Amino acid sequence: xxxxxxxxxxxxPTANLVDIAILxxxxxxxxxxxxxxxxxxxxxxxxxALERQKEPLVLVMIDVKGDIYLxxxxxxxxxxxxxxxxxxxxxxxxxxxxxxxxxxxEGVSREVFEPVLSAIVEAGGIIMAVGxxxxxxx
Amino acid sequence: xxxxPKKKELDQEAIPTTSLAxxxxxxxxxxxxxxxxxxxxxxxxxxxxxxxxxxAEQEKTPTVTLQGExxxxxxxxxxxxxxxxxxxxxxxxxxxGDGKVVIVAATGNVKYQAYYQTxxxxxxxxxxxxxxxxxxxxTK
Numbered sequence: 001x002x003x004x005x006x007x008x009x010x011x012x013p014t015a016n017l018v019d020i021a022i023l024x025x026x027x028x029x030x031x032x033x034x035x036x037x038x039x040x041x042x043x044x045x046x047x048x049a050l051e052r053q054k055e056p057l058v059l060v061m062i063d064v065k066g067d068i069y070l071x072x073x074x075x076x077x078x079x080x081x082x083x084x085x086x087x088x089x090x091x092x093x094x095x096x097x098x099x100x101x102x103x104x105x106e107g108v109s110r111e112v113f114e115p116v117l118s119a120i121v122e123a124g125g126i127i128m129a130v131g132x133x134x135x136x137x138x
Numbered sequence: 139x140x141x142x143p144k145k146k147e148l149d150q151e152a153i154p155t156t157s158l159a160x161x162x163x164x165x166x167x168x169x170x171x172x173x174x175x176x177x178x179x180x181x182x183x184x185x186x187x188x189x190x191x192x193x194a195e196q197e198k199t200p201t202v203t204l205q206g207e208x209x210x211x212x213x214x215x216x217x218x219x220x221x222x223x224x225x226x227x228x229x230x231x232x233x234x235g236d237g238k239v240v241i242v243a244a245t246g247n248v249k250y251q252a253y254y255q256t257x258x259x260x261x262x263x264x265x266x267x268x269x270x271x272x273x274x275x276x277t278k
Contacts, residue, residue: 014159021162028169045251047258050179062250099182106251110204110244113253117269121185130180131254 045106050133056099058088060120064105066112078115085123092124100125181261185269199236199268200228202256204244209256218259225263240265 041064060081061069068075070084085100092098100120104113120127202221203210211221230238240260244253260267 018155018159018162021159021166025162025165025169028166028173032169032173045254047255049262050181050258053178053180053182055178095184101178101180104250104254106249106254108250110246110248110250110253113250114244114269117185121269126182126184128178128180128182129254129257130178131258133179 042103042105043107044103045131046134047131048134050131053128053130054096056096056101056128058085058100058125060085060100060102060116062104062108062113062116064107066108068112068116078119081116082119082123085120085125089124095126098124098126099128101128101130103130181258183257183261183267185267199239199241200225200265201241201243202260204242204248204252204256206246206248207252209252218255221256222259222263225260225265228263231264238264238266239268241268241270243270 042061043064059069059071061072063069068077068081070081071088075081075084089098089100102117102120104116117127201212203213209216209218209221211224216224225240230240242253242256242260257267
């Protein structure tokens with residue numbers, strides 16, 4: 001009588017699994033945006049047909065309480081934004097480099113955001129106003 | 139006398155890497171959960187500085203006034219849709235320099251949502267926004 005053949009358990013090579021996992025971790029670490037925005041709560045305003053924009057390096061933010069942040073650090077007023085931005089943008093020649101991302105809570109009143117907008121302009125920045133798109137973006 | 143290590147002893151000195159994959163996947167899960175691959179949407183507006191804004195105002199350029207929840211275009215109460223129609227009719231995209239300027243003057247308690255929508259409409263009609271604040275008006 002012919003003896004029964006013993007089947008070997010299939011072997012899954014897992015040696016490279018760690019390498020792949022490390023590569024994925026590096027990808028997520030590179031793509032993660034731990035921008036110091038977490039401190040502030042901002043509900044972005046909504047408008048129709050907003051375009052997708054390239055994220056600038058400079059960020060000015062006003063949270064729901066009306067507190068102003070420059071590059072994630074709280075500042076006292078619009079004058080501080082202007083002086084801080086003037087320093088940040090002093091060597092920037094191109095339009096792209098002078099782009100300033102402006103994030104402001106939808107409920108903030110004019111007395112707070114208008115001086116900040118003027119301060120960005122006076123410091124030589126080009127405002128990129130961030131919002132949520134209601135309609136179809138391009 | 140020096141004794142060469144036996145094969146069994148060499149095997150015992152290897153760094154255990156079996157749990158490395160588990161740790162890597164825990165880190166991976168952490169990054170997947172915490173990462174937000176956001177897409178920034180908005181508009182770019184290159185506003186003229188104070189002096190240009192004053193000049194633009196002198197030349198009777200189109201003016202959008204925000205007062206509370208009211209929107210006025212050249213002193214006429216309007217809606218965002220009508221504002222868009224009016225600005226499109228002016229064909230700002232064909233104009234150059236100060237011809238593109240649209241003054242935005244806000245008074246009273248105007249929220250950023252209303253302001254943003256107005257700026258977005260002006261921007262979509264190829265207008266260049268010039269902010270006129272109350273302080274600037276008072277100095278004139």
